[in-house]
Amino acid sequence: MRTFITADTSRDDMVAHVYDVTYGIVKNQVDTLVIIDDSIVRGTTLKKSILKILDRLHPKKIIIVSSAPQIRYPDCYGIDMAKLGDFCAFSAAIELLKDHGKADLIDEVYQKCKSQRNLPKEEMVNYVKDIYRPFTDEQVSVKIAEMLKPEGIDAEVEIVYQTVDNLHVACPNDNGDWYFTGNYPTPGGNKVVNTAFINFVEGRNERAYC
Numbered sequence: 001m002r003t004f005i006t007a008d009t010s011r012d013d014m015v016a017h018v019y020d021v022t023y024g025i026v027k028n029q030v031d032t033l034v035i036i037d038d039s040i041v042r043g044t045t046l047k048k049s050i051l052k053i054l055d056r057l058h059p060k061k062i063i064i065v066s067s068a069p070q071i072r073y074p075d076c077y078g079i080d081m082a083k084l085g086d087f088c089a090f091s092a093a094i095e096l097l098k099d100h101g102k103a104d105l106i107d108e109v110y111q112k113c114k115s116q117r118n119l120p121k122e123e124m125v126n127y128v129k130d131i132y133r134p135f136t137d138e139q140v141s142v143k144i145a146e147m148l149k150p151e152g153i154d155a156e157v158e159i160v161y162q163t164v165d166n167l168h169v170a171c172p173n174d175n176g177d178w179y180f181t182g183n184y185p186t187p188g189g190n191k192v193v194n195t196a197f198i199n200f201v202e203g204r205n206e207r208a209y210c
Helices: 008-015 044-055 088-099 104-115 137-148 164-170 187-201
Strands: 032-037 061-066 156-161
Touching (some): 032 044, 044 061, 044 137, 088 104, 088 137, 137 156
Parallel strands (some): 032 061, 061 156
């Protein structure tokens, strides 16, 4: 059962029921569990189901390894990933800006995005990249782990992401990395990401290409 493609209204209920674990194989407060995920988009399944279930085994630490880099930008070429507020990497970057007293950057990027609204899409720039620029990938990963760790679990939680550079090494003939880098292959992508950011700031829960 694929929770990622489930409708928003029923996803939370589904993630609580689709996983279980084999008990009696972990030394309490000694062993570290390492789990591999193909990608971490929203983090809903991790926070509301998987981490809680793994913590029942009483490991000392849980490490989640993502084979994909941090998903930071909307996709507009087929995959339904159109709302920035759904991405745990984006939410982590926003929280880091607030933590470091740089929340003014959110409004700066918002104004830059709005200023482009009447430009031809070929002239638009992806200003949402500025949201991530103050922080390293590792800082964002640490914040994601902090945000996705459920209340009440005992294990330490760490998230390790694939890097974009190493993804290119692993997939040298497939260069589609725009949801990680924001480097869209067509100018319409920059229009979508700017619209998605405007929607986020204005509190509009709608897809950027509707």
